[in-house]
Amino acid sequence: MTKFKKGRYSGFIKPISCLFDLLVLNYMVYLFQINLIHPYPFHIYVSLFWLILSFHNKFYEVYRFTRIIQIISLLIKQIILFSIIIYAYIGFFKQPHLSRLNLGNYLIYVFFVLSFFKFLIYFLLNKYRSAFGGNFxxxxxxxxxxxxxxxxxxxxxxxxxxxxxxxxxxxxxxxxxxxxxxxxxxxxxxxxxxxxxxxxxxxxxxxxxxxxxxxxxxxxxxxxxxEIFSKKIKYEYYDYIPILSLRNISLQEPINKFLKRLFDILLSSIIIFFVLSWLTPILAIIIKLESKGPVFFKQSRNGFNYEEFHCYKFRSMTPNKDAHLNQATKGDNRITKVGAFIRKTSIDELPQFFNVLFGDMSVVGPRPHMVSHTNMYAQRVDKFMVRHFVKPGITGLAQTSGYRGEIEQDKDIVNRVKYDIFYVENWSLLLDLKIIVQTFVNALKGEEKAY
The missing domain is CATH 3.40.50.10700 (AF0625-like)
Incomplete structure (x- = not known):
C-alpha cells in the first residue's frame, strides 16, 4: 500500500474549498434575474464579506473528528449572517431596482449547493481514510x-x-x-x-x-x-502573557445571544397565541372542578447567574405546604387526576413560555431546580453551578437524554449536570432544534419518569 505523508495534500483542502465557494457565489448570481446594474462592485462585495465571515465563523475549520451537527451549525450561521450582509448591499449602495425576491432565491440555492459540496468533501475524505488508508x-x-x-x-x-x-x-x-x-x-x-x-x-x-x-x-x-467535565479550553494572550480559560461559553458571544433570544421570543409568542390562548380556559375549568386552589402554580427557582425568579406551571397537585420542598415521586398522592395527565404529557410546563417571553428562561437550557434543592446540590455535586452560566430552559439536553423528573440516586443529578455542562459549552441553534423535536417526540410516546 502506498504510504501517505501527513499533510501531503490536506493543506490544499481549505483553499480549494474556499475558492470553489467563491466561484459558486459569484456564478450563481447570473442564474437569477437580480437586476444588477453594476455587477463588479457586487462581486467584490460578496467575495470580500464571504471571506471575512468565513474567518470570523471559522467556516473552514472542519477536521476529521468534527461532528456532523457542528458542520450543519456552521452552515446555518454562515448563511444567515451572509444573507443579512447581502440585503444590506441594497441600502448601502442604493440599489432600489434589485429584486429582493430573486435575491432570496439566490441565497436559498447557494445554501443548498454549498451544503451539498461541503458534506460531499467531508464524507469523501472520511471514506478515503477508512477505505484506502489515505490521509492518516x-x-x-x-x-x-x-x-x-x-x-x-x-x-x-x-x-x-x-x-x-x-x-x-x-x-x-x-x-x-x-x-x-x-x-x-x-x-x-x-x-x-x-x-x-x-x-x-x-x-x-x-x-x-x-x-x-x-x-x-x-x-x-x-x-x-x-471528574473533569469541561470539554473546551480557551487559549488567549493578555499582552504577552498566555492565559487558559477552563471553558468557552458560546452564548456569551453577542451574535449567539441575539439569535437565541430572537428564537425564544418567536417560539414563545407562537405557543402563547396559538396554544395557550384556548388551552388555558379549558384547563382552568377542569383544574378548578377537581380541586380547590389556583389554576397556576408558581415556584421560586434559580436561573441565570443564580438569580431567583418565579417559574410558572399549571397546578397539578392539591395545594400543600411541601410543594416548595419535595419533588413529585411515583404514586405521589398529592397529584390530581388531571395533574397526572398534564404531567405525563408535559402540558403542565406550557405556562413557562411566559417565563421565556419575559426573559427569565429560554426554551432550551438546563432545567431550573427549586431554591432549596439548588443549595443542596451546589454543595454535593461538583461543577453544579456551571449550569447557571446560561438561562434555564423548559426542556434540556439532560431531559431528552433520560435524566428528567425525580432524582432517585446521586448518579441521576451527576449525569444531569454532565449533560447540562456539555450543553453550556457546545450550544448551537441546531442543537436547540434537535432537543425541541426530541422533547415533542418523548411527550407523544410518554416517559417513564414523567410523574
Whole structure:
C-alpha cells in the first residue's frame, strides 16, 4: 500500500474549498434575474464579506473528528449572517431596482449547493481514510488507564477519523522510559503523541514538550481521571502573557445571544397565541372542578447567574405546604387526576413560555431546580453551578437524554449536570432544534419518569 505523508495534500483542502465557494457565489448570481446594474462592485462585495465571515465563523475549520451537527451549525450561521450582509448591499449602495425576491432565491440555492459540496468533501475524505488508508496519522499513547483505553478503542473503531494507533507506552511499568518512546516515534514516523497528564510528573511533561517541539510532532494531553467535565479550553494572550480559560461559553458571544433570544421570543409568542390562548380556559375549568386552589402554580427557582425568579406551571397537585420542598415521586398522592395527565404529557410546563417571553428562561437550557434543592446540590455535586452560566430552559439536553423528573440516586443529578455542562459549552441553534423535536417526540410516546 502506498504510504501517505501527513499533510501531503490536506493543506490544499481549505483553499480549494474556499475558492470553489467563491466561484459558486459569484456564478450563481447570473442564474437569477437580480437586476444588477453594476455587477463588479457586487462581486467584490460578496467575495470580500464571504471571506471575512468565513474567518470570523471559522467556516473552514472542519477536521476529521468534527461532528456532523457542528458542520450543519456552521452552515446555518454562515448563511444567515451572509444573507443579512447581502440585503444590506441594497441600502448601502442604493440599489432600489434589485429584486429582493430573486435575491432570496439566490441565497436559498447557494445554501443548498454549498451544503451539498461541503458534506460531499467531508464524507469523501472520511471514506478515503477508512477505505484506502489515505490521509492518516500515526499515533502513540502514553499512559494506561480507562481514558487511554477508550481513546485507543476510538482510534481502532473509527477508521474514518484517519488515525492509526501504533503503540501504547505504560508509564507505570518499571521499564518505562521516555527515551524509548522518543526513539519509537522517530523510527516509526509517528505524527501525534497522546499522553495522560495524570501519569507523568512535571519534569517528564516538560521533557515531552521539548521533544515534540524540536521534532515537529503534535502533542495532545488526556485529562486526568478526576471528574473533569469541561470539554473546551480557551487559549488567549493578555499582552504577552498566555492565559487558559477552563471553558468557552458560546452564548456569551453577542451574535449567539441575539439569535437565541430572537428564537425564544418567536417560539414563545407562537405557543402563547396559538396554544395557550384556548388551552388555558379549558384547563382552568377542569383544574378548578377537581380541586380547590389556583389554576397556576408558581415556584421560586434559580436561573441565570443564580438569580431567583418565579417559574410558572399549571397546578397539578392539591395545594400543600411541601410543594416548595419535595419533588413529585411515583404514586405521589398529592397529584390530581388531571395533574397526572398534564404531567405525563408535559402540558403542565406550557405556562413557562411566559417565563421565556419575559426573559427569565429560554426554551432550551438546563432545567431550573427549586431554591432549596439548588443549595443542596451546589454543595454535593461538583461543577453544579456551571449550569447557571446560561438561562434555564423548559426542556434540556439532560431531559431528552433520560435524566428528567425525580432524582432517585446521586448518579441521576451527576449525569444531569454532565449533560447540562456539555450543553453550556457546545450550544448551537441546531442543537436547540434537535432537543425541541426530541422533547415533542418523548411527550407523544410518554416517559417513564414523567410523574
Amino acid at each position: 496519522r500515526n499515533v502513540v499513547v502514553i499512559g494506561e488507564n480507562e481514558k487511554t483505553r477508550q481513546l485507543i478503542n476510538t482510534f481502532n473503531v473509527r477508521s474514518d477519523f484517519g488515525y492509526k494507533f501504533k503503540k501504547q507506552f505504560d508509564s507505570k511499568n518499571d521499564n518505562f522510559s521516555l527515551e524509548d518512546c522518543f526513539n519509537y516515534v522517530i523510527e516509526n514516523d509517528i505524527h501525534e503523541i497522546y499522553f495522560s497528564i495524570a501519569e507523568l510528573n512535571n519534569q517528564q511533561i516538560n521533557h515531552l514538550i521539548d521533544f515534540a517541539d524540536n521534532n515537529l510532532r503534535e502533542l495532545k494531553f488526556i485529562p486526568d481521571n478526576k
